[in-house]
Amino acid sequence: MADIRVEHLTKTFGALRAVDDVSFAFPSGKVTCLLGPSGCGKTTLMRIIAGLEAQTAGAVYFGDHDVSRLSPSKRNIGMVFQYPVVYRGISVYRNIELPLQSMKLSRSERIRRVDEAIYLMGLTASAAQDVSKLDNGTRQKVAVAREVARQPQFILFDEPITNVDAASKLQLKRSLKELTRSLSQTIIYVTHDQTEAMTLADQIALMEEGKIVQCAPPRELYNHPADRFGGWFLGNPGMVFFTAALSGTDGARALASPLFPAPIAVSGATGEASDVTIGIRPEHIRLSADPLPGSVPAQVDRKTVQIGGQYLVALTVDGLANHGFKAKVAPSVGERLPASGPVHVALPLDQVSLFDAAGNRIAATLRPAGAPNRAQ
Amino acid sequence: MAQTTFPAETPAAASYQQARRRLPMARALDETRAFPVILIGPVLVFFIVWNVVPLLWLLGVSFYQYKLTSARPAEYIQFENFIDIWRASEVWGLLGRTLSFMLLTVGGATLLGMLLGFLFWGSGKLPGRRLALTLLFTPMVLPPVAVGTFYRLILDPIFGIANFFTEKLIGQRFDFLGNKDLAFATTIAVDVWMWTPFMILMTLAALASVPKAELEAAEIDQIPWLKRIWYVILPNGKFILMLGILLRTIDAFKTTDLPYLMTNGGPGNTTEFVGLSLYRTGFEAFQMGEASALAIITLLIAIAFASIYLYVLSYRETRAQLQ
Structure with a gap:
């Protein structure tokens, strides 16, 4: 089974660089999701791989074969459209x-092959029906089954769930999940929906402004974004950020912020001391009506219930530069918090990410000052 | 009618108030219930004056023996004109000739138009495509009187350029418009030349209506071209194509100017079609009653064609939905 490689792939539309010098390998037998906001170039990248769009520069390889100049019909791929x-x-x-x-x-x-594809996509009951009579969800299943039956070397999915109704969406997502597991085929799946990507992907390639900024398994990408964009884009709501001061020299760094009751010892960070950005997922922030270890006083501005019963709590902390932020807490915790008034907020240090001034993640370990450095 | 309200101090409110002050008449008109009637009224009046009244007049005249040049008053003869047409063998010949002309010209223009339309569709990146398309559409925009006159000159047996080439190539001259074996085919060829661009245009419009994703999917699925046309292009573009064929059918059935200018219906009556016959009966023989009856029959045939096309289209759609 071959992999798909793109090397220095660039696509411009006038002044716009839709794909910007991308070099990347989609591993064989894995589902790779191209995830990113609308207009980041993920569909263009997929269309170049399919041969539906000509690249401005660079090359596409299927295994060792350069397929850059082959027409789509000669690339032996399958594609499911939006x-x-x-x-x-x-x-x-x-x-x-x-x-x-x-x-x-x-x-x-x-x-x-047809029988197998029909079985895999759960289309047995509608096999004899005219496709004109089917709803969009079932039609999309037919489109997927058609590509599966062809047994191409790769299958590309271009946001296949976007144009189906809500009920069919869930069903189709489940079918695709089962299908990708049973096929063990090289699959590229384009989506702007992070839930879809998290559910289906073996690895997610996160795109921003024509570049792949990070590629990692879903959980790793979520917990350890390579830059601020990854932290902001993933999650609902995305990571919250605060500026903090990193002082000291290598080996004796300290991080100070109104969110910590005392400076935090930082190991692993190198370079000159400067202002950094702290990032944390809203659901990792701990809230309590009573003081917690490592917590600081905060003020609840309002709390709202989300789908699933979780609470989204808007908070302010005195002395914080950007002042307000949101935390997401479990129903059992949220119910005990006041609708407005004082609470205590703590940031678990193992969940905190540090980003430099350029927005890139700093590989560092945080621990309370005085605690032993386990990283050493 | 519910009025839009804005909070008093917003820019939208100011803009709305300004518009109200500026156009009090237009606003009053917009809010009246008669507004739709006012919009449709002129079109309706135009349609009644220029279509319904003449049609009823035509229908009335068809029941009379009415000759413009005769001093005798018009005589009500019930269905006599229709019965005469039914019994006249030359009218059946005329209808047969017209139908043959219609089928051959529409068929020829459709096939050629579709073929050229496909070629132009696939040549999106070729240089000079736009110029070629513009030149190709020229016959369609030329007035038939110019086309007829040009072709009479081009096909002239003595000094026509067509015969210059036939003589050079095969050493023979042809009387394209004067020979009874050639005149009908030549008229068809000129009509096809003139109206093929229209079918190219309709084919391009039909192809443009096919969703890009369907064409790309067919390409990736390696579906052969004929199957692509059948399963992808025709289901999407058939309405536009059928509309083109319908318009051409009706137009070809009443073609008058081209045969009149090229052959004047001759030699004999080999290129005399319904339109020309109508003209001659009405404005050369001045038999207005007979001409009106023939016009009514022509109209009914045109309506029948339109109904058949529409029925075929809607029947297939309905059948697909019922299955």
């Missing part, structure tokens, strides 16, 4: 079979 594409006027079965007819397969092999 808009459910079905061949109209024929049944679900015929839709899946149609591409196989030009593949010089035996009739028995064709039937076997």
Whole structure:
């Protein structure tokens, strides 16, 4: 099984650099999600890999073969589009079979592949139905089944869940999850929906302004974003940031912020002391009506209930430069907090990320001053 | 009618108030219930004056024996004109000729138009495409009187340029418009030349209506071209294509100017079609009653064609939905 590699891939539309010198390898047998906000270049990158868009510079390799100049039909790929594409006027079965007819397969092999794809996508009940009668969700399943039956070397998904209704979305997502697990095929999946990416991906390639800024397994990407963008983009709401002062020299660094009752010892950070940014996920912030170890007094401005019963609590801490921020707490904790008034807030040090002035993550370990440095 | 309200001090409120002051008449008109009637009224009046009244007049005249040059008053003869047409063998010949002309010109222009439309569609990045398209559309925008006159000169047996080439190439001259075996085919060829650009335009419009993703999916799925046309392009573009064919069918059925200018219906009556026959009956023989009856029949045939097209389209759609 081959991997997909792109080398120094660039695509410009006039002055806009949609894909900006991207070099990346999509590992074989894995599901890689290209995740990023709208307009970050993820669909363009996928379309270049599919051959539907010509690159301005760079090359695309399937294994060791340079396919940069091959037409889409010669790349032996499958692609599922955002808009459910079905061949109209024929049944679900015929839709899946149609591409196989030009593949010089035996009739028995064709039937076997179509039956398998229908079974995998749960289309058995609608196999004989005309596709024109189907809802968008089922049509998208037909489109997926068609690509699965072709058994191409790679399958590309371009936001396949976007244009289906809410009920079908969940069902389709479940089907895709089962499918990707059972196929063990090289899959590139483009989405702007982080939940979708977190659910389906073996690894997520996070894109920003035409570049892949980080690639990691979902949990790692979420917990250890490589830069502020990753922290901000992932999560609902994203990471909250505060400026803090990093002082001292290598080996004896200290971090001071109104969010900590005392300076925090920092190990691992190198370079000159400067202002840094602290980042933490809202759900990692600990709140309590009573003082906690390492907590500081804060003020609840308001609290709102979210889907799932979690509380989103707007807080202010005296002396904090950007003053207000939000924390997400479990229902059992949220219920005990006042709607407005004083509370205590603590940032668990193992969940805190540090970013330098350029927004890049600083690989550092934080511990209360005086505590032994386990990293050494 | 509910009025839009804004908080008093917002810029939107100021803008709204300004618009109210500036256009009191327009606002009053906009808010009246008669507004839709006022909008549609002129079109309705135009339609009644220029379509319904003449049509009813035509229908009325078709029941009369009415000759413009005769001193005798018009005589009510019930269905006599229609019965005469039904019994006249030359009218059936005329209708047969017109239908043949219509089928061959529409068929030819459609096939050629679709073929050229596909070629132009696939040549999006070729240099000079825009200029080529503009030149190709020229026959369609030329007035038929110019086309007819040009072709009479081009195809002239003595000094026409077409015969200059036939003589150079095969050593023979042809009387394209005067020979009874060639005149019909030549008229068809000129009509096809003139109206193929229209079908190219309709084909390009039909192709533009096909979602890009469907074409790209078919390309990735390696679907052969004929199947792509059948399963992707036709389901999306058939309404526009059928509309083009319908318009051309109706137009070809009443073609008058081109055969009149090129052959004047001859030699004999080999290129005389319904339109020309109507003109001659009405404005050369001045038999207004008979011409009106023939016009009514022509109109009914045109309506029948339109109905068949629409029925075929809606039937297929309905059947697909019911299955």
